[in-house]
Structure formats: C-alpha cells, structure tokens
Amino acid sequence: MREDKIKLVAGNKKAYHEYFVDEKIEAGIVLHGTEVKSLRLGQCSIKEAFIRIENGEVWIYGMHISPYEKGNIFNKDPLRPKKLLLHKKEIDKLLGKLKEKGFTIVPLSVYFKEGRAKLEVGVCRGKKLYDKRADIAAKDVKREAERDFKVRNL
Numbered sequence: 001m002r003e004d005k006i007k008l009v010a011g012n013k014k015a016y017h018e019y020f021v022d023e024k025i026e027a028g029i030v031l032h033g034t035e036v037k038s039l040r041l042g043q044c045s046i047k048e049a050f051i052r053i054e055n056g057e058v059w060i061y062g063m064h065i066s067p068y069e070k071g072n073i074f075n076k077d078p079l080r081p082k083k084l085l086l087h088k089k090e091i092d093k094l095l096g097k098l099k100e101k102g103f104t105i106v107p108l109s110v111y112f113k114e115g116r117a118k119l120e121v122g123v124c125r126g127k128k129l130y131d132k133r134a135d136i137a138a139k140d141v142k143r144e145a146e147r148d149f150k151v152r153n154l
Contacts, residue, residue, distance in 0.1 A: 008109060027118065050106070060081065107119055
C-alpha cells in the first residue's frame with residue numbers, strides 16, 4: 001500500500017484561534033502553471049482568505065499566491081479568485097451547513113498530495129471572546145507543564 005505524500009505549503013493558524021472547526025473537507029484548486037510553481041516554492045498565504053459558494057460552484061477569494069519570478073507574462077493576478085473542485089454532494093452539504101446560523105467555511109491549509117495542490121476547507125462556528133481566552137489559558141498551562149517536565153528531566 002502506498003503512503004500519501006503530503007507537503008504542507010501554507011497553514012491558517014488564525015482560523016483555529018477564531019473558530020471551532022466542526023468538519024474538514026479536502027478540495028482541489030484550479031490553478032495555472034506559474035501559480036503551481038510558486039506554490040511548490042511555498043509562496044502562498046491564506047490568512048485573509050474566505051470561501052463563497054456562487055451558482056453551485058465553490059470559490060476562494062483573497063488567497064495570495066506570489067507571482068513566479070521566471071514567469072514574466074504568464075503570471076496571473078496574485079489575488080484572483082480561484083475555483084475549488086468538490087463533488088456536488090459535498091457542495092450541497094456545505095450549502096446546508098451555511099444555512100444554519102453561525103456556520104461559515106474557512107480555508108485551513110494548502111498542501112500537495114501526490115503532486116496535486118489541495119486545500120483543506122473547514123466548516124466552522126465562530127468563537128466568543130471567553131472561548132478564545134479559555135484556549136489561551138489552556139495553552140499557557142500546557143506550556144508551563146512541559147517546561148517544568150523539561151527542567152526536572154535535565
């Protein structure tokens with residue numbers, strides 16, 4: 001059995017801070033040649049990106065792929081909307097979740113899987129301020145515990 005070779009290009013830590021991720025879906029991305037080359041070099045950002053469903057198609061806006069240095073006239077606009085490839089059932093499922101109050105679709109990470117560019121999409125609920133504070137407090141406690149453990153084992 002073949003192992004899945006996954007190379008992470010960009011992650012969205014902000015999404016995990018701002019939202020509770022209920023479900024994750026893998027989607028393909030429609031790209032042009034020089035965009036793929038830039039992605040392979042790791043020149044991508046999804047921090048400010050968002051996803052919309054229009055006319056039964058899923059689009060990502062605000063995903064920044066830097067122009068490829070040697071691409072000259074073949075480079076596309078770095079912020080152009082990019083189409084995501086999902087099955088019809090997955091799109092219908094996303095639409096159903098969006099109609100529920102408080103749900104949104106957020107890009108979580110961009111990676112290469114078996115040579116193809118993929119985007120991990122999360123169906124998320126927004127966190128309240130007290131939820132964010134609780135997460136930060138838990139992270140601090142964990143960090144302190146690890147630090148104490150490290151000091152004792154020296």
